[in-house]
Amino acid sequence: MNHTIGRWSRAVLGRFLPVLALGGLLSAALTAPAHAELPGGGWGERHLDEITLLASHNGYANGPDGMSAPFTNQTYSLRDQLWNQGVRATELDVYDYDYGTGDDRPPFARTGHGEVFRQWGRPLADHLRTIVDFLNSNRQEVFVLTLEDYASKDLLAKAFDSVPGARSMMFDPRAWRVDSIGWPRVQDMVNTNQRLLVLSGKVDREDIGIFPMRDWTIQNHYDNGIRQCTDRSGDGISDPLNVGGRYGASGQRAFQKLFINNQFSSRTYDDFYQTAKTACESATLGRMPNMISTDWIGYDNQDAWRFVNDTDKGVGWNVGDRDLCLDVEGGRSDNGTPVQIYSCNWTNSQAWSRVPILKQNVFEMRAFGKCLDVAGGSTANGTRVQLYDCNGTGSQLWLHDNRALRNPMSGKCLDVPSGDFSPGRDLQLYDCNGTPSQAWDWRMV
Incomplete structure (x- = not known):
């Protein structure tokens, strides 16, 4: 997310982690899971709001995909994140891009950090193709894509239309009446092949299959450090963390917004545990995250993936x-x-x-x-x-x-x-x- 230059200067040391830990990361890559392990029996009857997905913050912002330090958040390409690091959700910053006066090539939606640095990012369509290819090859998986969205609706629509299969795979929470009867079972999404939920900070994208983040998710503040979990309810993106579930007509199943836990500073298993289980449990009246979004996926012996995997397998009483x-x-x-x-x-x-x-x-x-x-x-x-x-x-x-x-x-x-x-x-x-x-x-x- 491109919020302030101050955020980058405050975390300058973190930008050198990929260099300092390169050997460990390469070693981890050799043993990383091809996909996140499902709990015993698969997802079974679990609904989308009853599972946890590993999310890469600014999944596009990595060297292999064209970004350069200090404006990177990930070490691995988005493709590698999905295929080898267990990532099942990502956030992309998206802008309009044109080639300038005198160049007849058409404008397109492009990923990048702000107006100045967007020329380093790849076209949004490239990343969409990566996601769709992964889902086509892994038929039991679901994926959540969130957009920090500065692009025009027309160019966003063109990006999705240019990727074969993307449209038919997009999940429509309105059509599924999620706000009345709750999120569907993951298996129902798999059975209908509507396995890609796309969300945006903008509110005028529903006609192209991109839904307002605030209507369907809550999240803690992006500036939270380790063991912090405070509201991000002042910028129109999220309701307060303690918003409860609700029932529709005739006592139908409760709807609750998906909880995105921003943990950009967490690195170790204990960091993730203390933030999600201790700080956020209190702030959210006892919920575990549905997505844990972090930087440097794959760092420190795959601790982010291991924590998410344990969360899906092992939350019990x-x-x-x-x-x-x-x-x-x-x-x-x-x-x-x-x-x-x-x-x-x-x-x-x-x-x-x-x-x-x-x-x-x-x-x-x-x-x-x-x-x-x-x-x-x-x-x-x-x-x-x-x-x-x-x-x-x-x-x-x-x-x-x-x-x-x-x-x-x-x-x-x-x-x-x-x-x-x-x-x-x-x-x-x-x-x-x-x-x-x-x-x-x-x-x-």
Whole structure:
């Protein structure tokens, strides 16, 4: 993103990281994943707002694609980022470019840092072709492209039209009624081959398939450092981070905006963990990011990719300081499936996401696209807990309070009956009592 020259001078040291770490980066490239590993069972029933993607900040700003230091943010080409570094989202700065008076070649949309440096960037169409080629070769993948957009709409449209297959692959959140019924399952996007979501800071691009960022995402401030997560709500790009989910008509599934976590300063696994899990968890009422955007993808033993991969595989709840996790019995997704404790294994059965509701401190707990539910809406001790279609009722709202998972409707807590920590023990609702049977902690691998 091209915000201020001050941002570049403040991070001058970071611009030399590719040189200082070249040997390590080349070594990492040899062992980098061909694509990000999917959690056990693939994405299964997970929706787009229940996964985390690795995003390259200014993915075009790298030496192989024509940019020069100190105005680079990445070491690898965009193609290399996608094919070898696990990147599944990127941000591009886009401008109009013409060849000047007396040159008959037509103008086009081009990537670059500001008016002065845009001549170094490649045509937007080249980068679009890279993304579409990757998606055509990797049919189970989805991709999110965000544009810091200074280009004219006509030239943007020409860029997309010039890449075969790009138009048919673009995901339309309006047509899918996302703001009414929530984000679709990733598998549904795959099945329809609408796997490319394109967003812009501009609001007048929907007729060419590019949607306003503010309508569909929230994000923290781009100047945040490590362990910082503050609002970026003053420039028209994002709502406050604590905006909750909401329901459409008839209690349909909650819609929540995708959370872009800008971590341009993070380098190590601990940097990413402390910022996303600690700082942003509090700021967003408990959400993990849907995209983690950072510089120098591939740096320090692939730590950014490793953190994102662990986030997708290993966000779970363990109980009583034991190696026992909140688990959907048998990995089933049908309504009424019991919820139990089981040995932590970081599969989809234990991958829960929290969806904040209506700017309160309460949230839904989702697995397989469904909700943790108190059976029958009962408030009685011993009521079983199950997986059920999300419906917006009080039986599916939870609060994490002094380690307990409390259901505010009943005032009671998620409980291991009789303190029996045998794997496979079904869970219940019970009076809150502060015992290890009700001590739940949210953790990663």
